[in-house]
Amino acid sequence: MEKEDITAPYHRNIEEIEKMPILDRTMTVCPECKLVIEGIIYKDGENVMIRKHCPEHGWFIEKYWEDYDMYMKMRSLNYFGRGIDNPNYAVTGENCPFDCGLCDRHKSHTGLANVVVTNRCHLSCWYCFFYAKEGEPVYEPTLTELKHIFKNLRSQKPIPPNAIQITGGEPLLRPDIEDIIYAAKEAGFDQIQLNTTGIVLSQKPGLAIRLRHAGTSTLYMSFDGVSKRANPKNHWEIPIILNEARKANLGIVLVPTVIRGINDQELGQIINFALNNIDIVRAVNFQPVSLVGRMPDRLREKQRITIPGAIKLIEEQTHGVIAKEDWFSVPYAGGINKFIEALSGEFKYDLSIHFACGAGTYIFLDSDGKVIPITRFVDVEGLLDSLQKAVNEMEGKNKIERKIIALRTLMGIKKFIDKNKQPKSVNFTKLLLSIFIKRDFASMAALQMKTLFLGMMHFQDEYTYDIHRVEKCDIHYAMPDGKVLPFCTFNVFPEVYRDKIQRAYSIPSKEWEAKHPGWTYASDKYHRDVKSLESNELYKKTYLEMKDYLGVMNKVQMPQTIIEKEVEK
């Protein structure tokens, strides 16, 4: 039977669509006029789609999740968190998503705080409308103002965020970036991510060491593919950046934005690249593209890819080494935290985001070069089910009774781990017990060199918008006016959130230029010397001497570099 075109679900007639099984109902917005309307999530073959009807603008059909089985598996775990006891904008949220700040209806505390430290950028990517252009005001809060924002985040109750991402524009354009990172450390953040292209690290040797010293835990670095074509942003600088990060022991999370038809053929390659640099790459966090802003329908349909779409491509490209069954949604991990919380009586992260927002898995690189996903030797579902039962049993019990329940549960952990299939270099039972009993995450440090976390995070746009996802979002932007905003309101409705607040708190260009004599918008921009970068020994070593752990490397022909052309001669 001929496989249907991927855009077919968009072009069925409404009568046919209305007969398809309904999976859920939600609230969403009209992409044209922002009227809040009902969204119906339904099954169309193996796809999960969302349809919505605006009385003024008609029907909108969009892909919600490209795998029905995965959708049904992931949604089995979806719970509400505790939200925030002291919301910054204490309104009831009846006009969600236009009541944000956070309102008292929000269901998740801040799990990852994003703070924009500048809108200046050294690149001018064609799809980005964020960076400051000639003559526009500069958004760049002072260090004092950033400390105020950090304090605001850390005063959230009952669970203040302990992870923060410093972002921009390009944060490394700020000369006081080390002070900013240290200030975040002083404020109490444990995990400090720096969202960057990394290019400045390739220009300034030693900066990575100073950033690590200041408190940076990881670089959250854009990496759209292994080839030049897929990653024109920083393909040439990556080898130098990795080298600098190694000298500093500064871990890197590679962040590919996945667009169907553009770089989706390199997902397996990206994971293989990460495995080749597993000593310094901690994770790969794939971000299926959010199609914000106007674009022709046909183009949107062709470029749309969702979490299951990317997962299935990875399965295909890695020949089943990393299969779709190996992935779990974020709420699955919430069970572990709940167990520790019930045992200790200490608040832990809720991990209560909507199941459709993200997914993840761990893969282990064994000493013989085999790649083993965690699910191949751990019955993850069984383990989490057992922990949840223990949490329910602990309610109302005294301290000693809780400890007995916990001990009994932990003694039973072994049955969920297949010792014969676990990586030879790992004693997973011992590791889990170390986490649960000692609550010692430092014991996981030894694993770092052998594990890679694979994540998926799909931020919404006006077509996929699901208000149930927004109210559970735990990735929040903290603003200079005191508001805290979920990612998918901040970026999907920038006209009333991001851009509006940043315009109000920006510095007029004349004032900025007066305070920074000699500075111009053009002086921030980066100019690449491709020949010189491709001649670098690191470049050859990084791209031409990779091991093929997943059987992916014969799929994509690397464009010839200058070195190869010379060798051929």
Next chain:
Amino acid sequence: MNKEDINTNGFLNDLNNNEDFNEIIEIDGNQYRVPYRKVKEITINVDKKDLIDMPHSTRLQYRLLLNDAILRARVEFIKGKITIVYNPTDAVNRKPKISRDEIIKILNENGVKVEKDKIEERDLDYVEEIYKKQFEPQQIRESVPYGYTKEEWKKYKDAFWSKVDKNNKSKLESFKEWQKYYESQHPDIFGTIKEKIKLKKGSNGKGFWFHGI
């Protein structure tokens, strides 16, 4: 600002008239950029029929917020009430401004009739009544750890919060100790450290990336 406003004579004149306005305020010895001082709040009682329903009220709120001079907007369908905080034309600051009549015009254009005797207006100190409150929000409820009742939590929550404070201080001290160790590993950047730095027992100085140092 709304792009169509930027090059108007009115806007440019306003910028010139308020050229000397200093956006910086001081709170507890710290300086912050805050663009507004005295603003206005209007509360309008309207006919619910004009608001149509909750989704249309939400959309009206969005449309009001599109205007940069409108700082806050709440359209409460059930109460038949609209509350707007805006930057008035006589405000002393360098941001886009709007008059009450212009706001009424926007509402009229969106099908909401406004009777002038049903408008309440007051002056608002943006810094005291909006800015500071968003940075020091009130606690409206109290959550308890999973598996615990409110009564159990009451007994030991003070001990818990004091333990949290203690942990926050000690983890910063641990971080500073780690910094000294890190400096000793990179004398090319930080200079030669004479003091011999020892790591804590069991630590390899590298930490686990997901949980900081």
